[in-house]
Amino acid sequence: MPLISKDLFKKPNNALEGGVDAQPPAAEERTVTCSECKAVLPLDVFKAQAHVCPRCGALHAMSARERILWLVDADSFQEMDAALLPQDRLGFPAYAGKLRKVQQESGEPEGVVTGTGMLDGMPCALFSMNPEFIMGSMGAVVGEKITRLFEYAAAQRLPVIGYIVSGGARIQEGMFSLMQMAKTSGAVLRHSQAGQLYIAVLTHPTTGGVVASFAMEADIILAEPKALIGFAGPRVIEQTMRQKLPEGFQRAEFIMEKGFVDRIVPRDAQRRELSQLLRAHRKEGLA
Amino acid sequence: MTAAYERVQAARQKGRPTSMYYIQHIFTDFLEMHGDRRYADDAAVVGGIAMLGGMPVTVVGIEKGVDTDEKVRRNFGSAHPEGYRKALRLMLQAEKFGRPVVCLIDTSGAFCGIGAEERGQGLAIAENLMAMMGLSVPIISLVIGEGGSGGALALGVADRVWMLENAVYSVISPEGAASIVWKDAGKAAEASEALRLTATDLYGFGMVERVFPEADGDFAALCDTLRTAFTQEFEALRTLPVQAMVEQRYQKFRKIGGDAL
Numbered sequence: 001m002p003l004i005s006k007d008l009f010k011k012p013n014n015a016l017e018g019g020v021d022a023q024p025p026a027a028e029e030r031t032v033t034c035s036e037c038k039a040v041l042p043l044d045v046f047k048a049q050a051h052v053c054p055r056c057g058a059l060h061a062m063s064a065r066e067r068i069l070w071l072v073d074a075d076s077f078q079e080m081d082a083a084l085l086p087q088d089r090l091g092f093p094a095y096a097g098k099l100r101k102v103q104q105e106s107g108e109p110e111g112v113v114t115g116t117g118m119l120d121g122m123p124c125a126l127f128s129m130n131p132e133f134i135m136g137s138m139g140a141v142v143g144e145k146i147t148r149l150f151e152y153a154a155a156q157r158l159p160v161i162g163y164i165v166s167g168g169a170r171i172q173e174g175m176f177s178l179m180q181m182a183k184t185s186g187a188v189l190r191h192s193q194a195g196q197l198y199i200a201v202l203t204h205p206t207t208g209g210v211v212a213s214f215a216m217e218a219d220i221i222l223a224e225p226k227a228l229i230g231f232a233g234p235r236v237i238e239q240t241m242r243q244k245l246p247e248g249f250q251r252a253e254f255i256m257e258k259g260f261v262d263r264i265v266p267r268d269a270q271r272r273e274l275s276q277l278l279r280a281h282r283k284e285g286l287a
Numbered sequence: 288m289t290a291a292y293e294r295v296q297a298a299r300q301k302g303r304p305t306s307m308y309y310i311q312h313i314f315t316d317f318l319e320m321h322g323d324r325r326y327a328d329d330a331a332v333v334g335g336i337a338m339l340g341g342m343p344v345t346v347v348g349i350e351k352g353v354d355t356d357e358k359v360r361r362n363f364g365s366a367h368p369e370g371y372r373k374a375l376r377l378m379l380q381a382e383k384f385g386r387p388v389v390c391l392i393d394t395s396g397a398f399c400g401i402g403a404e405e406r407g408q409g410l411a412i413a414e415n416l417m418a419m420m421g422l423s424v425p426i427i428s429l430v431i432g433e434g435g436s437g438g439a440l441a442l443g444v445a446d447r448v449w450m451l452e453n454a455v456y457s458v459i460s461p462e463g464a465a466s467i468v469w470k471d472a473g474k475a476a477e478a479s480e481a482l483r484l485t486a487t488d489l490y491g492f493g494m495v496e497r498v499f500p501e502a503d504g505d506f507a508a509l510c511d512t513l514r515t516a517f518t519q520e521f522e523a524l525r526t527l528p529v530q531a532m533v534e535q536r537y538q539k540f541r542k543i544g545g546d547a548l
Contacts, residue, residue, distance in 0.1 A: 139544075169436070169459070176543060179494060183540045183541055185417045212410075212416075216410040231437070232404065237400060
């Protein structure tokens with residue numbers, strides 16, 4: 001399994017996604033260019049730093065699978081429901097073609113990867129959303145896979161760690177998409193009622209129907225620095241309010257100041273902090 | 288013009304009855320309760336205690352307002368987080384006292400603004416979804432006009448979801464979908480068709496259990512029908528053990544989008 005898909009070299013679709021600019025492909029010394037400070041970095045350095053620019057500290061997007069493989073103990077990840085494929089239930093114009101294209105480009109069948117793994121030897125259930133898959137939008141398969149994961153984790157008494165990135169509901173699946181908000185919320189509730197821990201890590205950007213459901217329903221909500229987090233996107237708010245938004249509005253730091261996330265955790269500290277949190281919630285060995 | 292867009296326009300029609308009309312014509316002795324006890328009283332959401340025949344119920348509705356002044360005061364039925372938190376407070380109170388809950392949905396969507404974001408619009412909706420999924424009293428939600436996305440769903444996690452004939456319920460407004468998918472908000476009519484947002488569509492998908500004809504605009508007669516329907520359905524739901532009712536509610540949403548995979 002390649003750690004990095006070829007899409008890493010794709011130019012970002014918009015400013016929100018961040019990203020790295022492609023360099024001419026030279027197999028031996030491949031490089032990437034930081035879109036923020038324009039530093040040219042050897043690919044292996046960039047990968048070793050979890051896609052963080054060593055010069056300016058900018059966090060670049062990671063695919064769903066890269067996140068999980070970077071986080072969990074080597075060879076411990078076991079994927080679930082990998083065969084669930086999206087359906088064009090509404091016959092929405094151009095959706096079937098769009099799905100095929102994004103599947104080819106991302107090498108993933110859908111916008112979320114789920115499964116189980118170990119973190120410092122502690123078992124957990126994981127889901128990780130894919131920013132490249134129609135902006136991490138939630139269609140029926142994304143909702144179904146997340147729901148199945150929480151149900152499995154409730155039954156197996158496992159904590160859930162979720163890496164979240166999403167533009168919200170997937171328009172092309174209409175109400176099938178909206179209803180995933182209710183469905184996933186029900187599954188999170190049942191996992192919670194089973195006494196199990198759910199940690200969400202909000203990454204850039206986390207917006208729309210995902211913020212209004214499982215992103216905000218975790219016991220512990222962590223965020224990456226500068227991640228955009230909000231129900232409405234900034235452009236929609238600017239149109240509604242007819243005014244420019246202040247610098248930093250809806251960024252993770254602002255959202256924490258307003259009281260909606262527990263901690264902002266830089267990428268290089270995430271593994272340690274998640275491990276610490278799992279350890280603090282372990283039940284075995286307690287009287 | 289498309290058939291679906293005609294429904295959208297009917298749902299938004301000036302003069303179409305809003306939540307307060309249904310509250311006054313279906314129930315008696317409505318006592319409005321204000322505020323979320325956290326921040327403010329959001330006039331876009333009305334709620335309180337009323338009698339459905341001999342049965343005390345909690346009613347929560349999104350209210351667009353009738354005349355211009357009232358529409359402005361009610362923010363045209365676009366709720367802030369405090370509106371959803373008021374709804375949640377009243378639903379939890381209903382649970383404590385064993386009262387069934389009626390939710391009336393009529394909104395173009397949750398408000399998108401600076402204050403709404405600063406006070407956690409996403410969290411407010413998410414908390415309602417989770418709490419309604421586990422509420423131990425019966426809930427019936429009725430979409431009377433516009434069911435605008437997450438702001439509508441925040442009152443829509445119910446044992447029964449019903450719609451009026453000309454109501455619509457959509458993941459996004461047709462204008463929003465057209466501008467995102469086709470970069471042209473003028474294609475709202477085509478988007479309405481593509482989104483499958485009519486009551487008939489959603490009944491066909493199994494997301495809505497009943498669709499009420501609008502009696503050729505005789506809304507008073509419609510309210511008589513609705514009073515009977517609410518009464519009978521709550522009586523039926525109350526025969527179920529609480530655990531079975533909550534389980535059925537979860538399973539109803541659980542199968543949406545997953546049954547064909």
